[in-house]
Amino acid sequence: MKISDHVYTLPLSTTLGSGPTTLFVSLIVDDVQGATLVDTGVPGMKDKIEAALGEIGLGLSDIKRIIITHHDLDHIGSLPDIVEATGAQVLTSAGELPYVQGDLPGQKQPTPEMRAGMPPQMLAVFDNPPKARVDQVLQDGERLDIAGGVRVVYTPGHTVGHLSLFVEADGVVISGDALGSADGTLTLPWPQGTADMPEAVRSIGKLAQLPTRAVLAYHGGLVNENAAQQLQALAAQPSP
Numbered sequence: 001m002k003i004s005d006h007v008y009t010l011p012l013s014t015t016l017g018s019g020p021t022t023l024f025v026s027l028i029v030d031d032v033q034g035a036t037l038v039d040t041g042v043p044g045m046k047d048k049i050e051a052a053l054g055e056i057g058l059g060l061s062d063i064k065r066i067i068i069t070h071h072d073l074d075h076i077g078s079l080p081d082i083v084e085a086t087g088a089q090v091l092t093s094a095g096e097l098p099y100v101q102g103d104l105p106g107q108k109q110p111t112p113e114m115r116a117g118m119p120p121q122m123l124a125v126f127d128n129p130p131k132a133r134v135d136q137v138l139q140d141g142e143r144l145d146i147a148g149g150v151r152v153v154y155t156p157g158h159t160v161g162h163l164s165l166f167v168e169a170d171g172v173v174i175s176g177d178a179l180g181s182a183d184g185t186l187t188l189p190w191p192q193g194t195a196d197m198p199e200a201v202r203s204i205g206k207l208a209q210l211p212t213r214a215v216l217a218y219h220g221g222l223v224n225e226n227a228a229q230q231l232q233a234l235a236a237q238p239s240p
């Protein structure tokens with residue numbers, strides 16, 4: 001689904017611990033420099049991603065870069081498979097790098113009670129998470145010269161090194177899990193899954209300073225009505 005001149009979303013349906021859901025993987029398209037995939041879904045989604053690319057006239061070979069917003073398993077799940085299929089470069093923040101590469105265990109681990117209720121396949125993913133070599137560390141404030149300029153905004157809180165992207169020409173924030181959304185309304189990130197909520201709210205304050213026309217949240221999808229005002233309101237509320 002095209003949401004602006006350079007940004008598409010590839011909605012992927014799956015089932016998480018909370019039940020059936022849609023993951024809004026996104027794609028930044030540059031006619032000359034190829035496509036940049038932002039996050040990769042859960043493990044085993046390569047074929048679904050390829051099918052979603054096909055619907056917009058692209059294929060896996062068009063993906064030149066993969067930007068990872070953070071290392072949660074629903075974001076890095078299919079990273080190794082897509083790297084293998086595309087040879088794409090992998091980019092993330094300095095804070096996320098050791099987790100994406102598998103040098104450190106994931107920041108969020110299931111409790112013994114959660115493990116007891118998990119299917120063996122899911123336990124195996126936690127115990128041996130997907131990983132890939134990071135080719136480029138993205139710095140806070142860095143501007144990537146693709147699609148008319150893509151600004152990197154460090155948005156820690158949900159995880160230690162979470163990053164968001166601002167596609168300048170389109171006024172689109174790709175927020176990963178720095179924000180959620182429901183029916184076109186922005187929300188704070190999922191509280192139980194957010195390591196440091198006060199930090200997450202401060203990060204929303206950074207996003208609230210951008211000239212935003214739309215936000216694409218990984219869980220919940222597109223918010224394009226009063227997006228800047230909604231960001232400012234969330235940033236101003238007392239942290240829960």
Ligand SMILES: [Zn+2]
Binds near residue numbers: 075177219
């Ligand atoms: Zn997530």
